[in-house]
Amino acid sequence: MENEELIVSPKALAKQLGNSQIAIADCRFSLADPQLGRQQYQTAHIPGAYYLDLNEDLSAPLQKHGGRHPLPNPERFAAKIAAMGVNFGETLVIAYDDSNMAFAARLWWLLRYLGHDRVAVLNGGWSAWVEGGYPTSAAPSQPKMGNFTPQPRKDWIVDIKTVKAKKDLQGVVLVDSRDRDRYRGEREPIDPIAGHIPGAVNMPWKEVCDSKGRLFSSEEQQERWAHLNPTDKLILYCGSGVTACVNLLSLKQAGLPPAKLYPGGWSDWCSYSISPE
Structure with a gap:
């Protein structure tokens, strides 16, 4: 395959x-x-x-x-x-x-x-x-018996405290994966506050694929990230840790070092501004 x-x-x-x-x-x-x-x-x-x-x-x-x-x-x-x-x-x-x-x-x-x-x-x-004309079905798939024992790679994720502590350090780049207008704070359809985490750069997740949802080539994915220093440590976020994963896929396809994910994303960051603890 x-x-x-x-x-x-x-x-x-x-x-x-x-x-x-x-x-x-x-x-x-x-x-x-x-x-x-x-x-x-x-x-x-x-x-x-x-x-x-x-x-x-x-x-x-x-x-x-x-x-x-x-x-x-x-x-x-x-x-x-x-x-x-x-x-x-x-x-x-x-x-x-x-x-x-x-x-x-x-x-x-x-x-x-x-x-x-x-x-x-x-x-x-x-x-x-x-x-492509391939077959489809409306029949629900029946449960099977697999064996899945999760082994979380906890160093793959960071929380808000880590983001605050590391985002401004030299050699660390915080990447906002949302659309450009949301990053700039011109539009916010979901979260209560518009804008982005201070210091973050914008790499929209939608630029990973073409208009038909097909991933661009490995070479094109490499070009997307070429403006960053290859030794930089990347922390990726989006609104809620979903679409940032498309950028993580892009990094993998480009053959670049893995980045960390801030799963809470902008929605978590906002929640402390509205209801600080």
């Missing part, structure tokens, strides 16, 4: 349908309509795919602080993944969405954060699958 540990083409996946060593995750979701992704899955999905909901499966319940999409409880998440027939460290998980990797990349990063490196994204997502 095409770079099976990172990117899979619809053509390559179509040849592997029914392979017990592969688990497919449908991550379609809409922030504006949280039920839409599940409804889309129930209407049609890639045969054998399981649905993972951003709010219910890929996040923990909302709290006072911690951002809009806190990282899920590892054991609860592991049970959901095991029910897809995933065996820790063995099964290749292929994630797709219809939002330029926004939610598929969250699953891609989460699995790797929990120690499972065998995960890839479907290039072009659901749209590319349908446009």
Whole structure:
């Protein structure tokens, strides 16, 4: 398969349908309509795919602080993944969405954060699958018996205290992954305060893919990050630790050193401005 540990083409996946060593995750979701992704899955999905909901499966319940999409409880998440027939460290998980990797990349990063490196994204997502004329199904996938023991790589994430302590240090670059107008504070559709964390540079996540949700080449991903010093330590954030994962995918595809994620993101940062502790 095409770079099976990172990117899979619809053509390559179509040849592997029914392979017990592969688990497919449908991550379609809409922030504006949280039920839409599940409804889309129930209407049609890639045969054998399981649905993972951003709010219910890929996040923990909302709290006072911690951002809009806190990282899920590892054991609860592991049970959901095991029910897809995933065996820790063995099964290749292929994630797709219809939002330029926004939610598929969250699953891609989460699995790797929990120690499972065998995960890839479907290039072009659901749209590319349908446009390719590949089969679809409306039948829900039945639970299987996998074995998933999470091993969190806790040094992959930072909290607000670490961001405050390190963001202005020499050799540390804080990267805001949101749209440029949100970064500049000209528009804020979700969070109560507009703007960005002081000192952050802007690298919009939507620039990782083309207009059809296909990832740009490794060389083009390298060019995206070329203005930064290769020895810089990067901390990435977005609104709530979801779309920043697309930039983390970009770094991986470019062959660059991994960055840390601030999962709480701008929504967590805002929460202390509104209700400080």
